[in-house]
Amino acid sequence: MDPSNDKAHPLTPFEQNQDNNGPTLPSQQSGASYPPPPGPPGGGYPYPSQPGVAGGSYPPPPAQGSGSNYPGPQTPPGAAGTYYGPPPPPPQSGPSYAPQSGAGYAPPPPPPNTNFYNNPWQSPPPPSRNPVPSRPPNIFERPMPLLAYAGGIVLIAIVLVACYFLGGGDWAAQAARVGIVALIIGIILPIVWFIRTRSRLAVSAGMPRRIISIVCIVALLAASPIANAMQGSLHMQEGRYFEDRGQWQAAIDEYTAAGEKKPGSVALARTYTSWGLALNKAKLYTQAINQFTTVSTDYPGIDDQVIQAHQGEVTARIALGKQASQLGNYNEAIKNFDTTLKLQYCYAACQSEVKGVDSTAYYNLGESQFKEKNYDDTVTSFDKILTDFAGTPEAAKLHKHMATSLLNVGKDQRRSSCSSAVPTYQRLGKDFSDTPEGKNAQNELKQPQNVTGHFVNNEPNRNYTRMSLVQGLMGNMTTDQMFALWDGTQLKTDIQANGNFTFTAVPQDNYDLLWYQNSGGTERVAFRYNTLTNIPTHTAKVGPLCPVDVGDVKAGG
The missing domain is CATH 1.20.1280 (Monooxygenase)
Known part of the structure; x- marks a missing residue:
């Protein structure tokens, strides 16, 4: 842009005189009636004619300002004021005088400056040494088109x-x-x-x-x-622009650049919530849960967004669990369902819906484990249903397979750690008595068991050869009382040369150990007891399912 002008300053009269040598005055020595001036009277000094002075009564001027013939000031015709100029030029008449009018007249050049003739007191201006010619502005000076x-x-x-x-x-x-x-x-x-x-x-x-x-x-x-x-405002406006178009991360970046931050930013909370809902709609439930969790964790004070995030998370977890169930990934389904049930914002309707699908997932998981003969895990899965979802249809459907699984688990326990099998058999016999497995468990629980041990004789002069299981033995008993118990029991066995002994098919009960010696017709029975309590030291508790090992039974010492 060039704020130039197309108007020029007007030239002053002085500049006009400098450029044009003054205005051209009309010739006063021309015309048809102009007579040649007369010569000087008395044959005086022939003055030349004065340019710019004309008239029919022009007298010959005397010597300038002196002489007997000086007539005083003269007023040239056609000029205002009194003339005090130089002497007139020589007379312009005679045979050699060139005509100053008519066809052959050549007008004289204009005087250099005659303005001073109008004022007798004004001196002519000095000539300009460096005249400034008028010129148009150059290309840089000219105004822009x-x-x-x-x-x-x-x-x-x-x-x-x-x-x-x-x-x-x-x-x-x-x-x-x-x-x-x-x-x-x-x-x-x-x-x-x-x-x-x-x-x-x-x-x-x-x-x-x-x-x-x-x-x-x-x-x-x-x-x-x-x-x-406007930086902050522009970031906010562009964030809203991205949010409206579903460009969630870009919107979050713009809001953050505008100064929005947790936990009080409504814009960020709204964007995360909308992002999660959009992911739910796209069935990207895991990513949706991440966004909803961000809202719940980072923006707890934005109530309306937190409520939407909670609802969205519940929806996402249920959908994610169902999706996993359809793919046969029951463990993943159960993980989502169980987590949903533990949420504080999973209310009554949520609980009812999730319990149904969670029970189904556990049942399907248990059935798949049962087919693979993984009975321990089957029992675990079915137990979850019986404990947490007892009122569901799956609780009734699992009954038969649960009995079978318990029996197989019990058998494994008897082989590895028999005592742990007892509760399993007892449960099977009680809760599943209507099944073959339950009846079998009841029978097994009633069976007598073997009792084994190792006798250590610390009395060299005694030779104990037999061992018995009696009841009611006490430390303060007489010899006759002890022999009465020995004679009254049917549970007797021989002590092997290495000290081992075994009782077979011992009914389930509590017994005291009493050992016997017969040396040359002399019989002796003995046992060890606590001298303070008179309670026998070596006993045998025979229970269901499992044989009993009483360990070392020490005589004397």
Whole structure:
């Protein structure tokens, strides 16, 4: 933009005189009635004719200011005021006088300056030594054509638009970039304007262009601070733009750049919630749960968004569990269902729905484990149903397979750790008595068991050869009482040479151990007891399912 002017200052009269050598006066020594001036009287000094003085009564001038013939001041015809000029030129008459009128008359050149003749007190101005000719302004001084001026404004606008759209970045970065470019242009333009104005002294800017240029420069200079002040607002607006179009991460980035942060940002909480709901709709439930968890954890005070996030999380976990169940991944399904049931915001309707699908998942898992003869895990899965979902249809369906699984688990326990099998058999016989497995368990629980041990004789002069199981043995008993118990029991066995002994098919009960010696017709029975309590030291507790090993039974010592 070039705020130049197309008007030139008018030239002063002095400049006009300098350029044109003054105005051309009309010749006063021409015309049809102009007579040749007479010669000087008395044959005096022949003065030359005075340019610019004409008239029919022109007398010969005397010597300037002196002499007897000086007639005093003369007023030349056609001139105002009294003339005190130099002596007149020699007479212009005679055979050699060139005519000053008619066809052959050549008018004399104009006088250099005759303005002073109008004022007898005015001296002629000094001639100009360095006349300044009038010239048009050069290409730099000339005002910019209107089309170029308007085109410059349009070009600047195009440059700013290109900087905005072609530079990349978000809205705020684009605006900041435009502000910087506008600031640079806004600084350059006044400098160019100042240089052009100083170089063309006679050309100034017209008012319309001045106003337009000032407005444009001010707008350019103001663009940068305005862009900086609008950074936060632009980030927020672009965040909303991305949010409305489902570009969730971009929206979160813009909101964060605008200064939004947890836990109080409604915009961020809303975006995470909307993102989770969109993922639910797309059946990307795991990712949806992540977004809902973010809302619940990071923005607990944004109540409306937290409520939506809770509902969305419940929906996502149920859907994720069902999805896993359909794929046969029952463990994953159960994980989601169980987690949902533990949520504080899984209310009555949620609990009812989830318990149904969770029970089904456990049942399907147990059935798959039963087919693989993985009876321990089958019992675990079915037990979960019987404990937490007793009222569901699956609790009734599992009865038969649960009995079979318990029996097989019990058998495995008897082989590895028999005592642990007792509760299993007892449960089987009680809760599943209507099944063959339950009846079998009841029978097994009633069976007598073997009792084994190792006798250690610490009395060298005694030779104990037999062992018995009796009841009611006490430390303060007499010999006859002890023999009565020995004689009254049917549970007797021989002590092997290595000290081992075995009782077979011993009914389930509690017994005391009593050993026997017969040496040369002399019989002896003995046992060990606690002298403080009189309770026998060596006993045998025969229970269901499992044989009893009483360990070392020590005599004497």
